[in-house]
Amino acid sequence: MSRVEGFRDALTARREAFRTRFVRGPVTAGLFEFVSFGIKQGWACIFGGLLLALILATHLYYPENAWLGRYDFLVIAAVLIQAVLLLTGLETWEEARVILAFHVVGTIMEIFKTSAGSWIYPEENFLRIAGVPLFSGFMYAAVGSYLARVWRIFEFKFDRFPPLWLQALLATAIYVNFFAHHYIIDIRNALFVATLLVYGPCVVWFRPDREYRPMPLVIGFGLVALFIWFAENIGTLARAWAYPGQEAGWKLVSAAKFGSWYLLMIISFVLVALIHRRREGHHAEKPANREPG
Numbered sequence: 001m002s003r004v005e006g007f008r009d010a011l012t013a014r015r016e017a018f019r020t021r022f023v024r025g026p027v028t029a030g031l032f033e034f035v036s037f038g039i040k041q042g043w044a045c046i047f048g049g050l051l052l053a054l055i056l057a058t059h060l061y062y063p064e065n066a067w068l069g070r071y072d073f074l075v076i077a078a079v080l081i082q083a084v085l086l087l088t089g090l091e092t093w094e095e096a097r098v099i100l101a102f103h104v105v106g107t108i109m110e111i112f113k114t115s116a117g118s119w120i121y122p123e124e125n126f127l128r129i130a131g132v133p134l135f136s137g138f139m140y141a142a143v144g145s146y147l148a149r150v151w152r153i154f155e156f157k158f159d160r161f162p163p164l165w166l167q168a169l170l171a172t173a174i175y176v177n178f179f180a181h182h183y184i185i186d187i188r189n190a191l192f193v194a195t196l197l198v199y200g201p202c203v204v205w206f207r208p209d210r211e212y213r214p215m216p217l218v219i220g221f222g223l224v225a226l227f228i229w230f231a232e233n234i235g236t237l238a239r240a241w242a243y244p245g246q247e248a249g250w251k252l253v254s255a256a257k258f259g260s261w262y263l264l265m266i267i268s269f270v271l272v273a274l275i276h277r278r279r280e281g282h283h284a285e286k287p288a289n290r291e292p293g
């Protein structure tokens with residue numbers, strides 16, 4: 001048994017003991033499930049949450065004349081967080097591969113986008129590639145980390161899961177458009193429609209507590225994109241990066257970025273799906289709602 005499985009079993013045992021002792025009636029059971037959902041969500045985004053907390057904390061308290069640049073400190077901190085999660089078994093090597101893949105994908109995008117003037121990194125640092133601080137790739141990796149972890153923690157099952165080749169084709173078109181729209185027509189509106197056609201019929205079943213609950217997958221993408229947009233506002237408030245118009249002072253990130261993150265969800269989701277493609281029953285029909293036993 002792995003450390004992740006052992007920790008999960010211990011947590012399940014404690015949860016069941018608490019339920020047996022305190023949970024009575026449908027209202028209490030519903031509240032318990034809601035709290036369980038929140039705890040699992042927080043656990044799924046532990047990497048991104050810690051990274052965002054560090055971005056905000058270093059903005060408030062980092063010494064101005066420190067020998068180690070703030071961005072470089074964030075790189076080292078992100079690597080250490082990742083190492084601790086792996087060494088303690090709280091994150092699997094499969095999830096680490098997702099993070100690495102998305103780090104590479106994100107860094108390439110960052111190099112291009114900053115050269116095109118889409119946003120800037122206002123502080124100097126040493127650990128950078130083509131003017132892009134290496135910590136920026138970890139922000140994309142945090143998205144991949146969340147999706148990989150939430151997939152496992154909530155034990156995702158799917159109805160009408162789209163063929164992986166079709167998902168990969170859509171993800172490739174989305175990624176190419178992030179670059180190509182600077183030179184040719186922006187097809188993101190067509191891509192939004194394509195995501196609805198591909199994922200619209202799909203329902204994800206997730207397990208916040210004992211029973212599985214359904215949600216249209218596109219709504220799940222939208223909710224994740226919304227919370228990333230919230231996090232992006234915190235990141236720009238902390239001056240980790242800045243968009244045009246934010247040089248003189250902070251203002252709310254454009255709502256159009258929500259659409260960008262929604263499309264980015266597709267890329268990260270497909271990366272996770274490809275890594276999990278060989279797991280038996282991963283795209284099974286909806287599960288029967290029953291108590292574990």
